[in-house]
Amino acid sequence: MYSNDYWKNRSTVRNYSSREIPQSILLDMLDKASHAPTTGNMQLYSVVITRDAEMKKKLAPAHFNQPTVTSAPVVLTFCADYNRFVKWCEASNASPGYNNFQSFMTAVLDTALFAQQFNTIAEQSGLGCCYLGTTTYNAPMISEILGLPTMVVPVTTITVGYPAEDIKVEGVGRLPIDAVCHSEKYNDYSVEKIKEIYKEKEQRDDSKRFVTENGKETLAQVFTDVRYTKDACEYFSKVYHDFILKQGF
Amino acid sequence: MYSNDYWKNRSTVRNYSSREIPQSILLDMLDKASHAPTTGNMQLYSVVITRDAEMKKKLAPAHFNQPTVTSAPVVLTFCADYNRFVKWCEASNASPGYNNFQSFMTAVLDTALFAQQFNTIAEQSGLGCCYLGTTTYNAPMISEILGLPTMVVPVTTITVGYPAEDIKVEGVGRLPIDAVCHSEKYNDYSVEKIKEIYKEKEQRDDSKRFVTENGKETLAQVFTDVRYTKDACEYFSKVYHDFILKQGF
Known part of the structure; x- marks a missing residue:
């Protein structure tokens, strides 16, 4: 599928065939990905695997109904997870002190590295992947649907x-x-x-189309006025920050 | 170097030979890594390349003098960077609204994916890599040394x-x-x-050595009492969170 140079030719895939991904293949890829670097070998993450059509329907609104959520055979929600590690500490006569922001950041990085390693392995295995940045927007809704306990926060999908x-x-x-x-x-x-720096980006055909379609003057305005507005960023900042605190960090 | 199965056999490398990494090879690997997924193709990151011995000496204390900082030919500090994007917006008659936590998180994820893609490419090219989690601890010191402007925050090294x-x-x-x-x-x-779940981990030889060397009863206590203590996590939580605000997020 990819020629010699996977690295520069890879791209996001949002349209999938109906072909299922066998569970053994999925778990093998996740197993390989779990060998990504992790802070102190703590593996501060979990992944929730969604295959059920009803569950995908429930998750879709949290991702603003991007069609990829319901059309993909598998949706993976990668979560920063100190719950498992804290439970291990408590079962081992040790007193964990991880209910804080630094620990959250450590778990976020562990989670992102694991997710990205999976992304690369999956793409190199002939699968197509699409990250959903909306995960940090509607984290409370996602958490409710997936039944996440305290010390677990969705980071990316x-x-x-x-x-x-x-x-x-x-x-x-x-x-x-x-x-x-x-x-x-x-x-x-x-x-x-x-x-x-931005000259080439602005002159690409898809960028120009983007500007026209959105009725804007510049490409940057498509970002500031349409895609990532100040109001939305501020609103979801509060939602996510409050949620991190609520989850015990 | 790695046999068929790179993914499960990879590991962190902390000891390096004196052989230099040619700049063209380094930039080529970073270029490939920049094709990692990024939110809205915004590439919300920068990397500061440290080769100068004096600069490494200055960075070392920020990483608690881990020897890998001064012994590695190259130290890469990966930073969440909205500065470049905001400057582009301002130069394009657009009003950015990215001085908030949600934007910081978006940039952190972009940065982590870029760093991890580099890590994989470098390791598969025969190089050895070591992540330094201390980057989120002493971010203000690192920022001072590297001259980071507002809207730029070190995330990992x-x-x-x-x-x-x-x-x-x-x-x-x-x-x-x-x-x-x-x-x-x-x-x-x-x-x-x-x-x-943790049985195998606890029974590994290196785990047992860890417990003995640190005079602890359980492996978990090595984490809670020695490596990642409550006091340190709380102290560096405040340092990092304050710094994110100071940098304009």
């Missing part, structure tokens, strides 16, 4: 399935790598540099 | 170099995959289940 059609191997454009790398010290960006 | 010796391909043990997977709903753990 990946929908996975066999691609409906051949994956385009043209890849998706990224900023020139120099634009995200700094040597020894952070080299802040002048306005001229910013314009230079 | 990877030291990278050619391994000093052949990597042991025995892998590092992980929990049975069933222990981190839940079908449809979160299946909470009974004390019996916890004991069963």
Whole structure:
């Protein structure tokens, strides 16, 4: 499916065929992914596997009804999880002190590394994947549906399935790598540099279409006024932060 | 270096040979890694490349003088970065609203996925890597040394170099995959289940050595009393959370 250079040609897949993913294959990929780096080998994560159509229907609104949730054979909700580790401490005559923000961040990083390792393994096995960033928006709803206990917080979701059609191997454009790398010290960006860095992105056909379709003047306005607005970011900041506290961190 | 099954045999490498990593090879790996999934193709991260010996010496205390910081040819500090994106919005007649926690989380996930993609690419290219979780502890110090502007926060660090010796391909043990997977709903753990899950981990030779060396009764106590204490977690929670706010999120 992917030619020699998987890394630069990979891309998100949102349309899946009806072909199921056998449980043994799914678990084997997750098992491999669990060998991703993890802080102090604590593995501070859990993944909830959704295959049931009714459960997908329940999850869909939490992801603003993105069709990939109900059309994918498998939806994986990756959660920061200190519950299991704390229970182990308590069963081992040890007093855990992980009900705080630093521990939450540690678990978030463990979870993200595990999810990304799965994503790579799945894509290299011929599956298509799509991350859902909405997971940190409607975390309370997701948590309710999946029955998450305290010390467990949803961090990200990946929908996975066999691609409906051949994956385009043209890849998706990224900023020139120099634009995200700094040597020894952070080299802040002048306005001229910013314009230079984002020039190619702005000139892509899909970007231009994006601007037109949304009736905006600039590509950046599509982000600030439509996709990731100040109001939504602020609202979901409070929802997620309150939820992290409620879950015991 | 790795046999057929890289995924389960990979492990952290803390000892490096003196062999340098050519800049072109490093940038090529980072370029490939930048094709990792990213929210709305925003690439909300930067990486600061440290090669200079003096800079490594300055960074070392922030990582509690772990020897890998000064002995690795390259130290990569991965930062959540909304600075570049906000500057682009401002240069594009758009009003960004990303000074909030939800945006910080989005950038953290983007950063972690980019870092992990780099880690995999580097390891598969014969390099050895070590994540430094201390990055979220002493973020203010790291930020000062690297000259990070507002809307930029260090998230994780990877030291990278050619391994000093052949990597042991025995892998590092992980929990049975069933222990981190839940079908449809979160299946909470009974004390019996916890004991069963952690049994193999507790019985490993290195675990037993760990307990003895630290003069503890149980492996969990090594975590709660020595490695990740309540006092340290609480102290660094405040430091990191305050710093995120100070950086404008």
